[in-house]
Amino acid sequence: MQKKKNRIIRMSDIETEQVRWLWYPFIPYGKVTIIQGDPGEGKTSFVLAMIALLTTGKPLPEETEAAEPISVIYQSAEDGLADTIKPRLEASGADCSRVLVIDESDKELNLCDERLEQSVQETGARLIVLDPLQAYLGDNVDMHRANEVRPIFKRLCAMADRTGCAIILIGHMNKAQGLKSSYRGLGSIDFRAAARSVLLVGRLKSDPAVRIVAHDKSSLAPEGEFIAFSLDAENGFQWIGYCDVSVDDVLSGTGSVQTKTAQIEDELRKMLIKSVPAEEVFRRAAELGISERTVNIA
CATH class of the missing domain: 1.10.10 (Arc Repressor Mutant, subunit A)
Incomplete structure (x- = not known):
């Protein structure tokens, strides 16, 4: 029996492409971005406020220009659409007609679900958000085993590449203190390895209303500056802007913001x-x- 030859690809035959950005240098198109932090630190509020700007064509924080409004697929396994997600979107000024949800009443979604790609093709959505990541791994997947996590992420990354859609996975962090940020995410470190960008969200003990978004990993561009926002019952969500802190400050809650x-x-x-x-x-x-x-x- 004749042995089948390997298919060899020459790098000289590959056409060079530029990375396209939803928000430079934080969120690339056609790639996976992880936004993680401890529960209650404002991860979802940050993402919903960003969606409000994206769906209405308003500039992102510290940007002077905005792109055309885009549609977003937003899936939440923790918060109710009617009593939590929509009111928060409306409070942020989002165009809710551009925020789309795949109906999971008959079958729950997972990261390898073909409905994700189908929905992008049918709606033209430019961003998918899955909140939280752990809820969308699928049945019988041990998030701590690299051999189980890696093929799932490979398929997800391939889908992002085919569609050119940006994918954001919102994840919780483990309770271990004193570890490097690389090892604070729940589950296998392969989550972080597969993502092209990782953002951390945390609050400062000196002012609990102030939250920091730290760019903890950036594979496609220099790491971006840290962004602050405030979140409290009286004033709701408000962008503050770029600030000087460190990843350690975000993880420990120390430091102050200017x-x-x-x-x-x-x-x-x-x-x-x-x-x-x-x-x-x-x-x-x-x-x-x-x-x-x-x-x-x-």
Whole structure:
């Protein structure tokens, strides 16, 4: 019997493609992004506020321009659609006609479910959110076993690549303290390995209403700046902006927040008591680690 030859692909035959971004450098199109944090830290609120901006065509935090409004498929296994998700979307100003849900009343979804790809093709949705990740692994899958997790994520990543749709998986973290952020996610570390971007959400003990989004892994671009938002019963959700903290600050709840916009605003007040060349302003901003884009916003 003649042995079948291997199919060999030459790199010279592959057409180079640029990575496309839903939100640079945090969420790439055609890839999987994980957003994780302890329960109650604001992960879902952060994602719903982001969906509100995406579905209405408004600029994302610290951005000056917005893309066309997009449709989003949002699946939640923990919160009710009528009494929790929709009211929160409406409070954030989302266009609810662009927020779509796959009916799971007859059959629950999982990460390998063909209905995900079918729904993207039928609706043109550009983002899928599954909240929480652990609820969509499928029956009899041990999330701590790499050999069980890896093939599921491989199929999910392939679907994202075929459709060009961004996929966000919202995940809880384990209770272990003192570990590196790489080992705080629930389940196998293969979750983190498969994702092209990982964001951590946590709150500061010094001001429990303030939450931080930290870019903990970025395989396709330099890690983005940390973003702060506030969340409390009186004022609801409010974006704060870029800030200076560390991943350790987010995990431990220590540190304090001054946004980079506020920081450069203070500098501008000091500098602009007289005429100053723009180059000098941008040079001072660079010394503080502040981008020209943030200077322009300020």
